[in-house]
Amino acid sequence: xxxxxxxxxxxxxxxxxxxxxxxxxxxxxxxxxxxxxxxxxxxxxxxxxxxxxxxxxxxxxxxxxxxxxxxxxxxxxxxxxxxxxxxxxxxxxxxxxxxxxxxxxxxxxxxxxxxxxxxxxxxxxxxxxxxxxxxxxxxxxxxxxxxxxxxxxxxxxxxxxxxxxxxxxxxxxxxxxxxxxxxxxxxxxxxxxxxxxxxxxxxxxxxxxxxxxxxxxxxxxxxxxxxxxxxxxxxxxxxxxxxxxxxxxxxxxxxxxxxxxxxxxxxxxxxxxxxxxx
Amino acid sequence: xxxxxxxxxxxxxxxxxxxxxxxxxxxxxxxxxxxxxxxxxxxxxxxxxxxxxxxxxxxxxxxxxxxxxxxxxxxxxxxxxxxxxxxxxxxxxxxxxxxxxxxxxxxxxxxxxxxxxxxxxxxxxxxxxxxxxxxxxxxxxxxxxxxxxxxxxxxxxxxxxxxxxxxxxxxxxxxxxxxxxxxxxxxxxxxxxxxxxxxxxxxxxxxxxxxxxxxxxxxxxxxxxxxxxxxxxxxxxxxxxxxxxxxxxxxxxxxxxxxxxxxxxxxxxxxxxxxxxx
Numbered sequence: 253x254x255x256x257x258x259x260x261x262x263x264x265x266x267x268x269x270x271x272x273x274x275x276x277x278x279x280x281x282x283x284x285x286x287x288x289x290x291x292x293x294x295x296x297x298x299x300x301x302x303x304x305x306x307x308x309x310x311x312x313x314x315x316x317x318x319x320x321x322x323x324x325x326x327x328x329x330x331x332x333x334x335x336x337x338x339x340x341x342x343x344x345x346x347x348x349x350x351x352x353x354x355x356x357x358x359x360x361x362x363x364x365x366x367x368x369x370x371x372x373x374x375x376x377x378x379x380x381x382x383x384x385x386x387x388x389x390x391x392x393x394x395x396x397x398x399x400x401x402x403x404x405x406x407x408x409x410x411x412x413x414x415x416x417x418x419x420x421x422x423x424x425x426x427x428x429x430x431x432x433x434x435x436x437x438x439x440x441x442x443x444x445x446x447x448x449x450x451x452x453x454x455x456x457x458x459x460x461x462x463x464x465x466x467x468x469x470x471x472x473x474x475x476x477x478x479x480x481x482x483x484x485x486x487x488x489x490x491x492x493x494x495x496x497x498x499x500x501x502x503x504x505x506x507x508x509x510x511x512x513x514x515x516x517x518x519x520x521x522x523x524x525x526x527x528x529x530x
Numbered sequence: 531x532x533x534x535x536x537x538x539x540x541x542x543x544x545x546x547x548x549x550x551x552x553x554x555x556x557x558x559x560x561x562x563x564x565x566x567x568x569x570x571x572x573x574x575x576x577x578x579x580x581x582x583x584x585x586x587x588x589x590x591x592x593x594x595x596x597x598x599x600x601x602x603x604x605x606x607x608x609x610x611x612x613x614x615x616x617x618x619x620x621x622x623x624x625x626x627x628x629x630x631x632x633x634x635x636x637x638x639x640x641x642x643x644x645x646x647x648x649x650x651x652x653x654x655x656x657x658x659x660x661x662x663x664x665x666x667x668x669x670x671x672x673x674x675x676x677x678x679x680x681x682x683x684x685x686x687x688x689x690x691x692x693x694x695x696x697x698x699x700x701x702x703x704x705x706x707x708x709x710x711x712x713x714x715x716x717x718x719x720x721x722x723x724x725x726x727x728x729x730x731x732x733x734x735x736x737x738x739x740x741x742x743x744x745x746x747x748x749x750x751x752x753x754x755x756x757x758x759x760x761x762x763x764x765x766x767x768x769x770x771x772x773x774x775x776x777x778x779x780x781x782x783x784x785x786x787x788x789x790x791x792x793x794x795x796x797x798x799x800x801x802x803x804x805x806x807x808x
Binding site: 261264265268269271272273275276278279282290291292293294295297337338340341356359360363365366367368369370371372373374375376377378393394396397400401404454457458460461464465475476479480494497498501504505508509511512513516519520523 | 534535536538539542543545546547548549550553558608611612614616620622623624625626627628629631632633634635636637639640641643644646648649650651654658685689690693694697738739742745746748749752753764765768769772773778781782785786788789792796
């Protein structure tokens with residue numbers, strides 16, 4: 253749509269890009285600024301004495317390292333489990349007709365808008381009952397409520413769109429549904445698995461409410477909790493270590509940015525499959 | 531095949547929901563010395579008179595209205611701009627995805643630093659550009675607190691809304707516009723008569739998802755304000771009641787109330803869509 257003329261268009265585009273990118277620039281600039289200069293007015297827009305000290309402080313911080321590992325374990329496990337369960341469910345919901353199919357589908361859809369806070373207390377009680385408080389298992393269990401409906405929904409959409417010939421041929425050859433699933437459908441829906449896996453991982457990585465509520469000691473914190481409870485080396489009780497927090501921010505966001513840029517097509521396909529067609 | 535996924539969902543979502551409803555009728559405390567008693571509707575009676583809860587609902591609804599309207603309008607503008615064919619459009623879409631991929635708490639930290647009263651870039655730039663007379667305590671001051679937190683959410687989610695609307699825009703066939711050009715219709719008329727109606731499904735999806743997400747907001751408020759009383763959202767109040775105060779029974783009642791409020795919004799939307807389709 254030729255909406256506005258050339259120069260106004262590029263101006264708008266630049267404004268949008270600056271709007272999106274500026275906070276990142278600021279985080280990076282702050283990460284490279286030594287504390288002496290960070291807490292000084294007037295504010296420097298380009299660090300005059302850039303330093304790696306914030307980064308080295310953060311990376312050598314064992315709590316931070318632990319948190320990164322924890323986040324990876326939790327997000328990774330959830331992604332694998334939800335892909336496994338989700339693809340099975342996706343095949344059933346996408347390819348077979350049976351009573352209760354639409355109910356199950358709508359339930360999965362409504363789960364994606366389910367408020368986590370509503371079941372916080374109950375999960376808290378359940379987790380304590382089985383003595384899983386302050387463990388990563390508690391998080392892996394709880395985050396399923398966020399991630400599984402999403403993967404089921406995406407994979408159902410993908411499975412539905414697959415061509416039928418190979419599947420039919422396999423059945424004629426006498427394969428069981430599970431064999432057909434394993435040997436025929438899974439390889440075909442591989443791109444869908446990547447997309448769903450990506451979205452699952454990102455969702456689990458971002459999770460904060462359950463991680464905050466179900467863990468107590470820093471060695472069980474995920475990265476989201478760690479970044480909000482940061483007490484760095486340079487910070488005292490009175491001064492928040494913003495330099496280090498920004499360095500931590502950069503460390504956490506850089507891989508995510510690279511991942512997003514590299515796989516943006518897949519991510520967009522998954523989001524729009526879930527959103528627009530839903 | 532569907533069973534495993536359904537079992538997990540039942541375990542992680544449906545059972546806890548039932549448990550929450552049950553707990554709301556008890557006086558269960560986390561570190562109770564006495565056994566839990568059934569107290570019927572007493573929690574609910576307390577809830578009706580709970581002014582903090584009422585305030586939290588107001589805060590949450592205000593937040594929702596502000597963010598959803600800004601995100602919608604800005605998202606639509608951005609989508610229209612990016613919809614035109616220009617070099618680097620793919621890169622633009624990828625860039626737009628980045629704020630969405632960053633954990634909410636991480637972006638909250640980034641903005642919290644930018645908002646800092648003394649060393650924050652927003653105050654510094656604002657004063658230098660003579661937009662502000664002096665530094666503003668964006669976060670601590672009650673009058674600006676909600677706006678500051680809304681700005682973060684808007685920054686993070688507008689690109690996402692824009693992407694959903696963009697996907698919807700790209701499905702609209704170009705010939706419609708060309709025919710309208712031939713008929714001499716102005717750009718504005720074309721937008722009103724062609725674009726908006728055909729974009730309706732995507733708009734509704736974006737609005738529903740964003741509204742429900744905004745009603746559940748927790749992360750960014752927690753990072754900015756912790757449990758500060760005048761800026762609590764429903765989710766923060768609930769989480770605080772359950773985890774920090776340990777009042778599980780009362781917290782469960784709050785959870786049920788939140789769930790019903792959100793369900794109310796869903797009903798409103800669904801009714802609106804049904805009426806719309808006629």
